[in-house]
Amino acid sequence: xxxxxxxxxxxxxxxxxxxxxxxxxxxxxxxxxxxxxxxxxxxxxxxxxxxxxxxxxxxxxxxxxxxxxxxxxxxxxxxxxxxxxxxxxxxxxxxxxxxxxxxxxxxxxxxxxxxxxxxxxxxxxxxxxxxxxxxxxxxx
Amino acid sequence: xxxxxxxxxxxxxxxxxxxxxxxxxxxxxxxxxxxxxxxxxxxxxxxxxxxxxxxxxxxxxxxxxxxxxxxxxxxxxxxxxxxxxxxxxxxxxxxxxxxxxxxxxxxxxxxxxxxxxxxxxxxxxxxxxxxxxxxxxxxxxxxxxxxxxxxxxxxxxxxxxxxxxxxxxxxxxxxxxxxxxxxxxxxxxxxxxxxxxxxxxxxxxxxxxxxxxxxxxxxxxxxxxxxxxxxxxxxxxxxxxxxxxxxxxxxxxxxxxxxxxxxxxxxxxxxxxxxxxxxxxxxxxxxxxxxxxxxxxxxxxxxxxxxxxxxxxxxxxxxxxxxxxxxxxxxxxxxxxxxxxxxxxxxxxxxxxxxxxxxxxxxxxxxxxxxxxxxxxxxxxxxxxxxxxxxxxxxxxxxxxxxxxxxxxxxxxxxxxxxxxxxxxxxxxxxxxxxxxxxxxxxxxxxxxxxxxxxxxxxxxxxxxxxxxxxxx
Numbered sequence: 128x129x130x131x132x133x134x135x136x137x138x139x140x141x142x143x144x145x146x147x148x149x150x151x152x153x154x155x156x157x158x159x160x161x162x163x164x165x166x167x168x169x170x171x172x173x174x175x176x177x178x179x180x181x182x183x184x185x186x187x188x189x190x191x192x193x194x195x196x197x198x199x200x201x202x203x204x205x206x207x208x209x210x211x212x213x214x215x216x217x218x219x220x221x222x223x224x225x226x227x228x229x230x231x232x233x234x235x236x237x238x239x240x241x242x243x244x245x246x247x248x249x250x251x252x253x254x255x256x257x258x259x260x261x262x263x264x265x266x267x
Numbered sequence: 268x269x270x271x272x273x274x275x276x277x278x279x280x281x282x283x284x285x286x287x288x289x290x291x292x293x294x295x296x297x298x299x300x301x302x303x304x305x306x307x308x309x310x311x312x313x314x315x316x317x318x319x320x321x322x323x324x325x326x327x328x329x330x331x332x333x334x335x336x337x338x339x340x341x342x343x344x345x346x347x348x349x350x351x352x353x354x355x356x357x358x359x360x361x362x363x364x365x366x367x368x369x370x371x372x373x374x375x376x377x378x379x380x381x382x383x384x385x386x387x388x389x390x391x392x393x394x395x396x397x398x399x400x401x402x403x404x405x406x407x408x409x410x411x412x413x414x415x416x417x418x419x420x421x422x423x424x425x426x427x428x429x430x431x432x433x434x435x436x437x438x439x440x441x442x443x444x445x446x447x448x449x450x451x452x453x454x455x456x457x458x459x460x461x462x463x464x465x466x467x468x469x470x471x472x473x474x475x476x477x478x479x480x481x482x483x484x485x486x487x488x489x490x491x492x493x494x495x496x497x498x499x500x501x502x503x504x505x506x507x508x509x510x511x512x513x514x515x516x517x518x519x520x521x522x523x524x525x526x527x528x529x530x531x532x533x534x535x536x537x538x539x540x541x542x543x544x545x546x547x548x549x550x551x552x553x554x555x556x557x558x559x560x561x562x563x564x565x566x567x568x569x570x571x572x573x574x575x576x577x578x579x580x581x582x583x584x585x586x587x588x589x590x591x592x593x594x595x596x597x598x599x600x601x602x603x604x605x606x607x608x609x610x611x612x613x614x615x616x617x618x619x620x621x622x623x624x625x626x627x628x629x630x631x632x633x634x635x636x637x638x639x640x641x642x643x644x645x646x647x648x649x650x651x652x653x654x655x656x657x658x659x660x661x662x663x664x665x666x667x668x669x670x671x672x673x674x675x676x677x678x679x680x681x682x683x684x685x686x687x688x689x690x691x692x693x694x695x696x697x698x699x700x701x702x703x704x705x706x707x708x709x710x711x712x713x714x715x716x717x718x719x720x721x722x723x724x725x726x727x728x729x730x731x732x733x734x735x736x737x738x739x740x
Binding site: 133134135136137139140141183186187190191194197198201202239240241242244245246247248249251264266267 | 305331332334335358359394450453454456457458463464465504507508510511514515518519528529530667668669670671672673698700701704
């Protein structure tokens with residue numbers, strides 16, 4: 128199964144990410160988002176950030192999760208290489224996501240090739256058929 | 268979708284279903300083809316369903332699909348019954364354009380234009396992940412968000428005259444940065460004084476045609492060949508975070524039931540959350556004004572250094588094309604304050620409006636419409652008709668027609684640079700990929716866009732400018 132693929136969109140970037148679990152689809156969506164800014168495969172795993180967020184539904188949770196990548200880059204120059212140990216649990220009315228981001232600080236050895244301004248609800252889909260699929264449009 | 272043609276440059280989506288008002292599209296038969304291909308018209312229709320919308324849901328000639336509202340969407344809402352929506356402003360709050368004039372001609376700079384561009388490229392941080400000049404303290408950042416371009420001028424960037432020639436005098440008075448999230452502040456702190464990436468650019472341009480000599484002279488644009496500098500950028504991560512934050516807060520407070528599109532989430536203007544969004548958005552607007560003020564200052568420094576003087580480099584104007592504001596408009600024969608959203612649209616007030624700086628008040632407000640990379644840009648002037656036709660608004664740029672992905676597949680950055688150089692245009696960029704994504708073929712024809720604006724009467728042509736040197740973020 129491919130991790131993610133990009134689709135046509137007039138102004139911005141639209142992708143679908145796949146997984147045999149919702150967690151795996153979220154991880155691959157994180158990699159797709161990172162791929163718009165840097166080659167995540169090439170990022171060394173030197174620094175770790177524990178991330179945690181909540182959402183009223185899976186879509187809001189997904190937005191919060193992917194925004195974390197942009198926030199950590201803008202504010203701490205952190206380049207995500209590998210999202211790991213991702214867990215989603217339901218607690219009361221909220222879904223809680225916890226994960227470990229492994230990556231490195233930006234330096235000259237890495238090339239930044241694009242910008243992601245925000246994650247949007249536009250055309251967002253989260254589907255479960257044989258596999259999980261999440262579709263996201265990001266503002267670039 | 269059913270469209271009624273009103274005249275050569277105006278189409279209408281009649282009011283049906285949940286629409287509270289009709290939608291009106293300023294376009295041409297040619298531009299309409301691409302508008303019909305994406306979700307623009309559906310989004311204009313969705314906007315027409317929002318509570319308290321006044322007159323019509325308007326669509327500008329450069330429109331394309333956005334989030335919630337179309338890019339190129341203009342809508343005004345009743346202050347008491349209406350709403351304010353982050354999706355009606357966009358993620359890049361106060362993305363805008365600043366134009367500087369010079370006394371130099373194309374001939375004067377010809378031999379030093381490579382050096383000019385190289386020095387500007389060195390002085391103005393651009394691209395993704397490039398920080399600003401200094402790491403600011405949180406308190407200074409909050410001051411920037413309160414005072415906008417005034418902060419920059421007080422700190423040695425530019426002159427008070429620049430402020431007079433900036434929309435809102437470079438400062439939205441309603442700003443209150445205490446409503447910004449810690450994340451917005453954290454993202455904004457390292458990025459002040461940076462151009463950013465994507466479609467943001469800085470261009471050295473020459474005047475290539477003057478359509479209205481009288482008005483252009485008032486704007487300080489005297490002759491063909493005159494050199495100008497155009498700066499296009501916004502509020503960077505701070506503005507993006509404000510939009511994301513308030514979409515979430517409004518969802519959690521008001522729920523999403525009945526919304527045709529989650530990005531249309533909104534709050535009553537008078538509600539606490541609506542007010543907080545307005546105050547935070549205004550803070551982001553101010554950040555962007557300060558940002559362009561600093562960049563303009565560095566550009567003048569470079570001209571002083573390379574050309575020997577920056578005298579005469581006064582600011583023509585600075586417009587914001589992603590914003591919500593409270594403005595007075597004539598509705599049903601009465602002057603009424605409304606909350607107007609311009610998302611990818613430029614204010615184009617006609618002569619006499621008090622919001623226009625005194626020097627331009629008899630001529631009308633300068634409207635700056637940047638083209639795409641390597642193409643012409645235009646200076647227009649606002650009209651009194653526009654206030655009737657579009658709440659005093661017109662286009663903001665060329666508008667994309669092709670995805671970045673598709674552009675990357677079709678074009679190569681190196682090839683585009685070569686092609687531009689063969690036309691006498693220098694190009695400097697932080698990323699080849701970025702250059703390919705911004706290929707002019709991925710955009711609507713800006714000439715057609717401004718022609719529609721002129722013919723529809725929502726912004727009249729004053730001058731055409733073409734690039735000499737392009738710095739792409």
